[in-house]
Amino acid sequence: MKHKTLTQYLVEQQREHKSVSADVRLLIETVSRACKAISTTVHKGALGGVLGSLGTENVQGEIQKKLDVLSNEILLEANEWGGSLAAMASEEMETIHPIPNEYPKGQNLLLFDPLDGSSNIDVNVSIGTIFSILQVPADAAGRDVTEADFLQPGTRQVAAGYAVYGPQTMLVLTVGAGVMGFTLDSEMGSWLLTHENIRIPEQTAEFAINMSNMRHWEAPVKRYIDECLQGESGPLGKNYNMRWIASMVADVHRILNRGGIFMYPRDSRPSGHKGKLRLMYEANPMSFLVEQAGGRAIDGTKRILDIQPQAVHERTGVILGSRAEVERVQAYHQAVTPA
Numbered sequence: 001m002k003h004k005t006l007t008q009y010l011v012e013q014q015r016e017h018k019s020v021s022a023d024v025r026l027l028i029e030t031v032s033r034a035c036k037a038i039s040t041t042v043h044k045g046a047l048g049g050v051l052g053s054l055g056t057e058n059v060q061g062e063i064q065k066k067l068d069v070l071s072n073e074i075l076l077e078a079n080e081w082g083g084s085l086a087a088m089a090s091e092e093m094e095t096i097h098p099i100p101n102e103y104p105k106g107q108n109l110l111l112f113d114p115l116d117g118s119s120n121i122d123v124n125v126s127i128g129t130i131f132s133i134l135q136v137p138a139d140a141a142g143r144d145v146t147e148a149d150f151l152q153p154g155t156r157q158v159a160a161g162y163a164v165y166g167p168q169t170m171l172v173l174t175v176g177a178g179v180m181g182f183t184l185d186s187e188m189g190s191w192l193l194t195h196e197n198i199r200i201p202e203q204t205a206e207f208a209i210n211m212s213n214m215r216h217w218e219a220p221v222k223r224y225i226d227e228c229l230q231g232e233s234g235p236l237g238k239n240y241n242m243r244w245i246a247s248m249v250a251d252v253h254r255i256l257n258r259g260g261i262f263m264y265p266r267d268s269r270p271s272g273h274k275g276k277l278r279l280m281y282e283a284n285p286m287s288f289l290v291e292q293a294g295g296r297a298i299d300g301t302k303r304i305l306d307i308q309p310q311a312v313h314e315r316t317g318v319i320l321g322s323r324a325e326v327e328r329v330q331a332y333h334q335a336v337t338p339a
């Protein structure tokens with residue numbers, strides 16, 4: 001069977017559907033090439049001398065793995081010279097990374113978590129790269145962009161996607177015209193369209209949450225998980241399964257393909273932030289994909305894509321996946337927190 005390549009899909013989206021501009025098309029292709037390089041590096045594992053930690057901490061206060069820093073460098077080097085970007089932001093960098101003056105600047109902003117799921121790297125469990133593309137605000141014309149120019153709600157994303165480095169390496173992408181899955185043909189080096197118009201089943205019987213945090217959950221989350229655990233004799237009337245890979249990319253990929261609900265809720269602890277996951281380069285791109293696939297994505301009470309960011313590394317609660325389940329959890333939150 002002949003599969004459409006990523007390039008052909010993007011050219012057709014640009015030419016026939018006008019859903020992607022020429023410079024965003026080029027930017028996505030550059031990011032996808034960087035993800036191929038990351039995939040090659042990740043899959044070398046111990047043979048490539050890339051496992052283990054550097055003993056340094058990133059801006060999140062998390063121990064940096066060698067592959068975190070390597071993946072970040074691959075994305076920076078791949079995207080600096082192309083002329084599509086004004087600046088980049090990364091989970092691994094404290095401040096934004098403006099395009100160096102020796103290169104032409106473009107009208108887009110690229111945000112990424114270069115290698116999500118770091119705790120899984122050294123134990124050979126799927127990890128991934130998450131990216132989000134915004135446009136430079138009109139009022140930034142004629143000046144260097146600042147961090148404030150990145151602080152746009154997720155509804156402003158022009159494209160978003162992830163690469164998952166698992167049994168297959170896949171790129172899952174939306175330009176606002178549905179969700180497409182491309183499988184890497186590593187012999188040819190091509191991303192081939194294998195999953196066209198991915199849709200999340202509206203119903204599910206599978207939840208993903210880190211149960212060890214149960215004592216810190218707010219009441220609506222406790223209520224929902226308790227009802228799942230009651231199974232068919234409980235109010236939800238069916239037995240639920242549980243999965244938790246601790247790689248958001250892998251958990252979301254499963255949910256996009258077979259349904260489910262992913263929950264990393266905000267904490268009831270005062271110090272518990274608004275959640276663990278980062279809004280701009282984890283929650284927003286994943287929420288864009290999930291909504292484009294017919295699912296829902298909320299922080300507990302409100303739509304994640306509507307959140308007005310206050311900082312690039314801001315965190316948020318994340319509850320996303322099958323529409324019916326997410327709407328149920330939202331109703332439980334709204335019952336205790338009037339909108």
Ligand code: P6P
Nearest residue numbers: 116117118119210246247248249
């Ligand atoms: P925990 C990985 O570090 C990550 O940012 C997400 O990919 C994942 O969903 C979550 O954290 C796992 O967190 O607390 O279960 O280790």
